[in-house]
Amino acid sequence: MPTHTYETAPPLDVLLIPGGRGSRGSNTPIPEAIAFIKTTYPNLRYLITVCTGAGLAARAGVLDGRRATTNKMAFRDMVALRPEVEWVPRARWVVDGNVWTSSGVSAGMDVTLAWIGEVFGREKADGIADWIEYTRHEDASVDPFAELYGL
């Protein structure tokens, strides 16, 4: 159950943008989400995107001139959508300044754990991974799906 709307959201330190319907190049985007990202971004400490959530951030213009990645099946759509972004085809996730962008869906777990490791320490990230019984990918450059989709 969502606890806030775009209008009632408190000041944020971290914004995590998921992908899915409304974020894809070929679908109608969500104008309210894009406007929210645009106004919120300057005050964020960190921006994290998962999968095609990068497409919303790209539309908001906050990835322009930055290195970023996204879902590999949708990669070409994303490049066409916003060529001002330095899209990285082969990466599980990419860090550029305070912006952490990840590849398709499940890469969101790896980028989030990597971010937790950076901000709260490796022990915390390892503890969460063990608790959720997740064998995480720790090397951001290893990306078997780039090859699968011919990137």
Add this chain to the structure above:
Amino acid sequence: MPTHTYETAPPLDVLLIPGGRGSRGSNTPIPEAIAFIKTTYPNLRYLITVCTGAGLAARAGVLDGRRATTNKMAFRDMVALRPEVEWVPRARWVVDGNVWTSSGVSAGMDVTLAWIGEVFGREKADGIADWIEYTRHEDASVDPFAELYGL
């Protein structure tokens, strides 16, 4: 956003029970959820549990006499909670008849993909895994977390 309550839920073919607060041995369980599982189970084609969701199914009595698994950090609590279940300490997931139970949190992805493979075919399961960029565990018996938690 939930679309139904326990009272308005339509007839179900498949019930997937997640874990978390309200399902743990040491937390207060959710009586409405347990009652719902008890009345719904006889008409299900499949029951799937993730993590400590098995604790809710166990409390509903539907796992009695069956082989089942659950989160490994909470394993001992679960055994104490319902010793009538044949709890399996070393398994990513367990299939017993139409009941598919999985280990902690992320094992829910593996059991769901295995179930999709069984019901809809391997190609469908592989396609979804590739789409969500998930390298899935396909061997239900491989469980590094059982050892981690001394089971």
